[in-house]
Amino acid sequence: MPLFELDHIHFAYPGHAPILRGAGLTLEAGQRLAITGANGAGKSTLLRIMVGLLVPDRGTVAAFGQVRRAEADFHEVRRRAGLVFQDPDDQLFCPTVTEDIAFGPLNLGKSRDEALAIAEDVLTRLDLTHLRERVTYKLSGGEKRLVTLATVLAMEPEVLLLDEPTNALDEDNAARLVEILTALPQAMVLVSHDTRFRAQIAPDSLRLNEGRLCPETG
Numbered sequence: 001m002p003l004f005e006l007d008h009i010h011f012a013y014p015g016h017a018p019i020l021r022g023a024g025l026t027l028e029a030g031q032r033l034a035i036t037g038a039n040g041a042g043k044s045t046l047l048r049i050m051v052g053l054l055v056p057d058r059g060t061v062a063a064f065g066q067v068r069r070a071e072a073d074f075h076e077v078r079r080r081a082g083l084v085f086q087d088p089d090d091q092l093f094c095p096t097v098t099e100d101i102a103f104g105p106l107n108l109g110k111s112r113d114e115a116l117a118i119a120e121d122v123l124t125r126l127d128l129t130h131l132r133e134r135v136t137y138k139l140s141g142g143e144k145r146l147v148t149l150a151t152v153l154a155m156e157p158e159v160l161l162l163d164e165p166t167n168a169l170d171e172d173n174a175a176r177l178v179e180i181l182t183a184l185p186q187a188m189v190l191v192s193h194d195t196r197f198r199a200q201i202a203p204d205s206l207r208l209n210e211g212r213l214c215p216e217t218g
């Protein structure tokens, strides 16, 4: 049974021309799927539809074996599929890095001590312990990206949805991100303009073009 199955998704922002016009994708267990496409093609929109932050005008979203329609259906989806937003400022809102990372586990019912231990473990795995006490909004763009990934990994999602994860990363950190992502067991959908990065992480690549997803060639 696929983790995600999107079928004939149509979507327009109110008052705007349609962006998605029959888009479909299947994400199987363990699969790493890349999505590329021009600026404004609708890639971020598609990720938001996958976790129910936007509702398609037509088409179906099935996740973890069930068709999901109502907002309540997506609570479980958002627990099991972690979306790393393109803009870290959409995701980071606590005063310090540790608090931001502990927030998700606390929300999932962990005790304060457990949540702090998880935060420390994720910071160690990502080699970010030096940022532990930093004020989130004063981090650099690249540091914010890595901390955003940490907040999502702390929730131990079964699927990772990554929107332009290499944005704002220098070469060393981009290379480290490749190592981190390659070592993770989760299935992933990776939105990226970076051809080399896509090839390193996700052998299967789709292109969003004119509202539909087609296998990427070449």
Ligand SMILES: Nc1ncnc2c1ncn2[C@@H]1O[C@H](COP(=O)(O)OP(=O)(O)OP(=O)(O)O)[C@@H](O)[C@H]1O
Pocket (backbone or CB within 6 Å): 013, 016, 019, 037, 038, 039, 040, 041, 042, 043, 044, 045, 046, 086
């Ligand atoms: N809330 C909104 N209201 C109206 N239009 C929107 C809204 N959010 C996004 N759009 C428009 O929808 C289109 C698709 O946006 P989206 O962010 O999904 O594209 P993308 O493929 O992720 O682009 P990029 O590669 O630049 O990140 C764009 O033209 C964008 O301007």
